[in-house]
Amino acid sequence: MNLLDGKLVSAKIKEDIKQEAASFTAQAGRKPHLVAILVGNDGGSETYVASKMRNCELVGFESTNIRYDVDITEAELLAKIGEINEDPTIDGLIVQLPLPKHIDPDKVTEAIDYRKDVDGFHPINLGRMQRNLPCFIPATPYGIMLMLEHYGIETSGKKAVVVGRSNIVGSPMSILLARNSTPGNCTVTLTHSRTANLKEEILAGDIVVAAIGRKNFVTADMVKEGAVVIDVGINREESAETKSGFKLYGDVDFEGVSKKASWITPVPGGVGLMTIVGLLKNTLEAAKGTIYPK
Ligand code: NDP
16 A cells, blocks of 8 residues: 655645745736635644644735624625625635535635636636636645646546535536546546445446545445545544544545555545645646636
């Protein structure tokens, strides 16, 4: 078993981003700027946003975290997004999900100017991704593709099985793996909770991406010998053993599956760190105007 080491790869790519950010700042007279809106005080969301902000500082970006109480109205949130869309000093905008039930996440996603949509969730970016056109790619699948690229994992002609079809991970992942690109050119099976014979489907995968949200769901008996296994899951459980009071578990039973896999990502230390890299790369591209000229 070889480790797909998110710590190592993300540190290397962040060093490159830092240098590019410094050149941008020298030329533009300002830093690339990411704004993150956080509504409410969900523990997981707080941790993710704090980590995104910290990483922006690390690579020399400006970052602003706008926080709202859980009872902000949808209209107020949409008005703020409209304001940010018009602000030329802000390059990227993300609204942390999940949102409270009274706010429609689709309306929010579509309200963000697609040229600032560094999460890559806007239908324009998703459509352009499907057509292999320049766009912001959703951060988690983007980070996974960068990881596969870094380790030179062969994808062409391979059978990839994606478990989970969410708009932010599973679906875009399946599109990226199937595109005519490198990495890419896999034959992809996209599975979900209504898939019949899920174990047999997963067993056929040369590459397995698990994005389900269930602790240790994928076990050794479900994985082909020598498969490449990407664990997207972040399942938080309270724990007295850690300083934070939480322990993280993936969707893959690492202990068992790592004995059969040729390559595998750990949790933590795998996809989560690469997601941040995807977001930072998108923000830099937004600042430079390379995808959508300013
Ligand atoms: P969602 O809850 O939106 O989607 C889960 C998907 O898994 C759905 O498509 C669902 O199927 C499928 N699923 C659920 N149960 C089963 C089952 N028993 N068998 C087969 N499929 C099943 O989750 P997300 O995609 O947002 O996130 C998935 C995981 O990844 C979570 O743990 C999340 O925390 C983590 N995550 C990690 C990130 C990172 O940076 N590492 C970033 C984003 C998410 P159906 O559609 O039929 O309901």
